[in-house]
Amino acid sequence: MAKKTLKRSSSNRVIAGTVGGLGEYFGLSRTVINVIRVLIVLGTFGSWGTLLIVYVIASLLMTPSQG
Template sequence: MEPKRLYKSKTNRVICGVCGGIGEYFGIDPTIVRLLCVLLGCTSTGVILYIIAAIIMPEEY
């Protein structure tokens, strides 16, 4: 069995697929992850974390 990997989603994509990939990885609705991301996005830390995740996370193949 292959271990679970964290990827940017190709199907649940709004901007970069980061929130969709995190939602798929943890088995939760990506909309909930997006709402949390918006709440964190109100701070500069949340924006920086999203940008770093968009750069570091590989694309789903």
């Protein structure tokens, strides 16, 4: 059984494929990931700037998928 790895999506992407990669890893749609992301930001951080910083860091840490 192959080990799942967290990678940016090459097919399910809008900007960098980070949200699409999270969706593919957890088996969720990109819409569900976006709703969860917004709820987390509004519930804990309260800042869209923090969301942007977390997104940029995640897209830099996640390797792009091949194909």
